[in-house]
Amino acid sequence: MSQSISVILPIHNCQQTISRQIDEMLEVLPEMTGQFEVIIVDDCSTDDSEEVAVELSRRFPQVQLVRHRMKQGRQSAVRTGMEMSQGDVIFVQEEGVRLRAAELRQLWDLREDQELVMARSTPKNRNHSIPICSGV
DSSP: OOOOEEEEEEESSOTTTHHHHHHHHHHHHHHHOSOEEEEEEEEOOSSSHHHHHHHHHHHOTTEEEEEESSOOOHHHHHHHHHHHOOOSEEEEOOTTOOOOHHHHHHHHHTTTOTTOOOEEEOOTTOSSOEEEEOOO
16 A cells, blocks of 8 residues: 655745645645645735635645644644644645655655655654655
């Protein structure tokens, strides 16, 4: 059985770029595995990011949206995404660095590499550790 992927995108005021990024991810993720999700965590954007993300989640069942009603910061947005995630492998977009499709594919291909060091986290609501990768 293939592993599933969760991609966590903590966002704040990125209405201009989120659609393009989601489209790019939805092009490559099905090539990697049949089971994936993209979790957008909007940390109280003041532009139209929420509206754009709502439309994306309506168009694509693999895209989920959660919104912080008060700005809580990046760490909290990542934590929220981790709590929602169902994937065996989780990719987290780094702050200020767009996680590109080619990087996702490259990291996915490296998941079985015994030489690769990956961080592991065990969220409270999960009973197993989760590999965490981010863009290179």
